[in-house]
Every structure is written in structure tokens, then in C-alpha cells.
Amino acid sequence: MEQINLSQMIDPFGRHVSYLRVSVTDRCDFRCHYCMAEDMTFLPKRDVLSLEELDRLCSAFIRKGVRKLRLTGGEPLVRRGILTLIENLGRHIESGQLDELTLTTNGSQLARFADQLVKFGIKRINVSLDTLDNKKFTHITRWGKLEKVLSGLDAAKQAGLKIKINTVALRDFNDDEIDSIIAWCGEQEFDLTLIETMPMGDIGGERADQYVPLSKVREKLEQTWTLTEIPYRSGGPARYVKIEETGRKLGLITPMTHNFCESCNRVRLTCTGTLYMCLGQDDATDLREPLRASEADELLESAIDEAIGRKPKGHDFVIERGKSGPAVNRHMSVTGG
Ligand code: SAM
Ligand code: SF4
Numbered sequence: 001m002e003q004i005n006l007s008q009m010i011d012p013f014g015r016h017v018s019y020l021r022v023s024v025t026d027r028c029d030f031r032c033h034y035c036m037a038e039d040m041t042f043l044p045k046r047d048v049l050s051l052e053e054l055d056r057l058c059s060a061f062i063r064k065g066v067r068k069l070r071l072t073g074g075e076p077l078v079r080r081g082i083l084t085l086i087e088n089l090g091r092h093i094e095s096g097q098l099d100e101l102t103l104t105t106n107g108s109q110l111a112r113f114a115d116q117l118v119k120f121g122i123k124r125i126n127v128s129l130d131t132l133d134n135k136k137f138t139h140i141t142r143w144g145k146l147e148k149v150l151s152g153l154d155a156a157k158q159a160g161l162k163i164k165i166n167t168v169a170l171r172d173f174n175d176d177e178i179d180s181i182i183a184w185c186g187e188q189e190f191d192l193t194l195i196e197t198m199p200m201g202d203i204g205g206e207r208a209d210q211y212v213p214l215s216k217v218r219e220k221l222e223q224t225w226t227l228t229e230i231p232y233r234s235g236g237p238a239r240y241v242k243i244e245e246t247g248r249k250l251g252l253i254t255p256m257t258h259n260f261c262e263s264c265n266r267v268r269l270t271c272t273g274t275l276y277m278c279l280g281q282d283d284a285t286d287l288r289e290p291l292r293a294s295e296a297d298e299l300l301e302s303a304i305d306e307a308i309g310r311k312p313k314g315h316d317f318v319i320e321r322g323k324s325g326p327a328v329n330r331h332m333s334v335t336g337g
Contacts (some may be wrong), residue, residue, distance in 0.1 A: 008065035009267075009304070011277075011311035019266035020066045022058060025079040026271060026334055029108055030141035032130070033166055033245065034197050035332050037204040048271045051085045053291060059271060060297050062092050063155040065306060067099045074271075077109035084114055104166070110152030110308060114159040124162035127153060127194075131174050132184060140173065157188070164191040164251075178217060179224050186246025191250030193238055198280070201331030214254045233263075259268065261314030267307075270334050273308050280315020282329065287299040 009017035027042050050058070058069060069089065076082055092098035103117065107127040117125070129149060131137050137146035156163055165185055169175060178194065185192045194217060197210050221227065226244035233240070238251035261278075268276045273288030285307035290299035 004077075004131050011308050013311070013313055015264060015311070016065070016115065017265060017267055017308055017311070018065055018067045019070070020058065020061045020269060021070045021072055022054065022138050022269045023073050023087065024054060024076045024082060024335060025074040026073040026331075027078060028073060028106070029078050030075070030106055030144045032128075032141050032168075033139075034170060034210055036202075037202060040331075043218070043272060049273050049288065049291075051081050051088075053273070053288075054085055054271070055088050056297075057093070057287060057291060058089060058298070060300050061269075062097050063311050064301065068102070069098060069165060070102050070104060072104040075106050075108065076103055076151070077105050077113055079271075083113065083120070086117065086122065087120045093121040095124070106141075106144070107149035107152040107156075110288055111148070111155045112251060114152070114155040114161060117130070117156075118159045118161060122161065124164065125156065126164045128165050128166045128168075130167050132181060133177070136173065140170075144294075153190075163188075164193060166195060167216050168195045168197055169212050169214060170197065170210050173210070174218060175212050175220075178221060182221070182225060182243060182246065182248075182250070186243070186248055189248070191251070193248040193253060195253045198276070198332065201329065201334075202233075214252050218252065237264075241250040258293065267311070275304070277307060277311040278315055281312050283310060283312065285310070 011017060025048070028036065031038055031040065058066075062069070064335060069092075071082075071086070073079070079085075086101070086103075089098075091100055100123070101121055102124060103122060104126040104305070107129065110125075110127070127149070132146070134146045137149075150283055151162065163179070167174065167178070167181055169178065174181070182192060194214055196214050198214070211309050218227070225246075227241040227250065228244060230240050230242050230249070232249065234251075235337060238253045240249050242248075242250050243250050264278070268279060269287070270276070272289060273286065275285045275287050276284060277285075285303060286308075287303055290303040293299055
């Protein structure tokens with residue numbers, strides 16, 4: 001049975017919070033249509049926590065029972081000095097206090113960084129990729145180059161990183177391409193997770209135009225692939241099947257069609273030190289003030305306890321045609337997905 005000591009984070013619904021996702025920057029070198037508007041206003045640098053402050057916050061969460069830490073963004077690998085943060089956080093893996101340090105990235109900087117990521121203790125990463133077509137890739141990211149991501153993936157593979165591809169299913173964009181993405185992942189020995197679009201932040205367009213339920217995508221996939229239910233769970237919202245023909249796992253993240261909140265083990269921290277207890281709710285706690293108020297961590301730790309005591313039961317996402325505005329106002333890049 002899992003050992004839980006009293007300093008650890010248990011929410012009002014008895015869920016043990018053991019997973020922290022940290023958005024280390026809201027900036028990104030892409031502007032994916034479903035994630036950001038073209039003309040984004042990013043945070044002024046003075047509002048963003050320093051790398052030392054991020055380290056101090058992450059370390060407080062690790063003391064309070066976090067076993068898995070994911071760096072995300074915006075694009076985590078465009079934050080200046082990010083490797084120093086990763087190298088320093090690696091000490092918690094060495095000490096055995098942290099089971100996993102990982103990263104979600106768009107892959108654009110992997111060719112430069114893959115070897116060092118491995119050196120600092122990262123074993124696997126998630127890479128977001130929505131299409132294997134050059135033109136479509138540049139369109140969806142607004143200016144990204146597919147080649148660069150593919151060579152980043154090669155470098156990551158060579159360095160020995162395990163890779164999971166994240167693909168957002170988008171109506172009339174890639175819903176006819178999922179079969180070829182599955183086949184490609186099989187050849188490359190990558191797992192794949194499909195994600196439904198979530199109504200987060202104003203993206204200057206109609207979300208309902210992009211949304212395709214994964215139940216529909218799955219029905220179509222079953223005409224080509226044998227999908228076998230497997231009990232594997234990553235402690236998150238994805239349900240997994242095995243694709244018999246490729247032998248790889250396929251995850252399906254369906255926040256809109258399937259409620260996964262009952263097993264939620266995670267909280268999310270932004271690069272300004274705001275803690276969101278649920279991806280789909282606006283309630284949040286500022287941890288920057290208690291962090292900066294004192295060099296000791298008592299104030300910070302009691303602010304964390306107070307926040308965990310307010311973790312809500314679940315999200316209220318709805319995507320309806322004609323419904324004005326997003327379900328939550330912040331963009332996914334603020335909390336990092
Ligand atoms: N830049 C990195 C990347 O793209 O992997 C990390 C941050 S990105 C916000 C994390 C994940 O959120 C990506 O897989 C992206 O596809 C997904 N995402 C962004 N906006 C989304 C939305 N509105 N609905 C569903 N997934 C979204
Ligand atoms: Fe950047 Fe990732 Fe958002 Fe795309 S999904 S704009 S790569 S943060």
C-alpha cells in the first residue's frame with residue numbers, strides 16, 4: 001500500500017497530490033492555432049519567477065510528496081537557462097525523492113538539447129506534433145518547420161529518450177491523417193496520445209469549428225486497427241489501448257466526453273508562481289508572495305496546504321457552438337496542458 005505521511009498533500013476528496021506540472025514560460029516559438037492567438041501579449045519579464053525561485057518552489061512541492069514533475073510551457077526549451085534548472089532539479093532524482101522529471105515540448109529545440117536532457121536525468125519526453133505534412137505543419141503552428149521537429153525527434157531517439165507524441169485531433173485538419181500518424185509512430189517506436197481540443201483562452205476563432213470528439217475518431221480508427229483495452233494508467237486523464245498491429249500504446253484524452261477528475265493527482269504551477277488546482281477552473285492561489293516574503297519556507301508551505309484544501313472536485317468544460325468565450329480565460333500555454 002502507498003505510504004503517505006502527514007506533511008503530504010491530500011485534497012478534500014481524498015486524492016493524493018503527487019504530480020506537479022510547471023509552466024516555466026508563457027512564451028513560445030510557435031503559435032499553434034488551437035493554443036494561442038497570432039498576436040499574443042506575453043508576461044513582462046519582471047513578473048516571471050527566476051530559475052532559482054522555480055527551483056525553490058518545485059523543491060517545496062517535492063518535500064510535500066510530489067513524485068513526478070513535468071516542465072512545460074509555452075515552450076519550456078526556449079526559456080533561457082532552462083538546462084540549469086533541469087540539472088539542479090536532477091538532484092531530487094538522485095536522492096530518490098522524485099521518481100520522474102520530464103518535459104512536454106514542441107520539439108523545435110531538441111536537436112540542441114537532447115543529449116544534455118539525458119545527462120541530467122530525463123528519461124522520457126512528450127513531443128507535440130499534429131501533422132506529418134510540411135505545409136499543414138507550418139499552417140497549424142503559424143510558422144514552424146516540420147523538418148526541425150523531425151530532426152529534433154531523431155536526436156532525442158539517438159540520445160536514448162523514450163518519446164510519446166501528443167496530437168490534438170482537429171476537425172478538417174488532421175482527422176483524416178490519424179491513421180498515418182499511428183503507422184509512423186509504430187515505425188519510429190513512439191507511443192501516441194490523442195487529445196481533444198479544450199476551450200481555453202481566446203484564440204481569435206470559433207472553437208466548435210476545431211472540435212472533434214475522440215469517440216468519433218476512435219470509431220474510424222477501429223476500421224483499420226485492432227485496439228485492445230489495457231489497464232495501463234499514467235495517473236492522468238488518458239485511457240490507453242494497445243494497437244495490436246504496431247504493438248504501441250495509444251492514449252485517448254477526452255476531457256469533453258469522459259470525466260477523468262475522480263482520479264486527478266495533479267496541480268499546475270505557472271511561471272509567475274500561481275497555482276491552479278484544476279486545469280478547467282479559474283480558482284488559483286498566488287505562491288509568489290509567500291515565496292518572496294521570507295527565505296524560510298513556512299509561509300510557502302502553509303499557502304500550498306491552504307490551496308490543496310480548495311482543490312475542486314472537477315472541471316466544467318463545455319464546447320457549444322455560439323457559446324461566447326472560452327470556458328476558462330487563460331490560454332493553455334499559461335498552465336501548460
Ligand atoms: N509547447 C509545448 C508543446 O506544445 O508540447 C508544451 C506546452 S503545450 C501548451 C502542451 C500541450 O497542450 C500540447 O500537446 C498542445 O498540443 C496542447 N494544447 C494546447 N492548447 C490546447 C487546447 N486548447 N486544447 C487541447 N490541447 C491543447
Ligand atoms: Fe507553443 Fe505548445 Fe502552444 Fe503550440 S501548443 S503554441 S508549441 S505552447
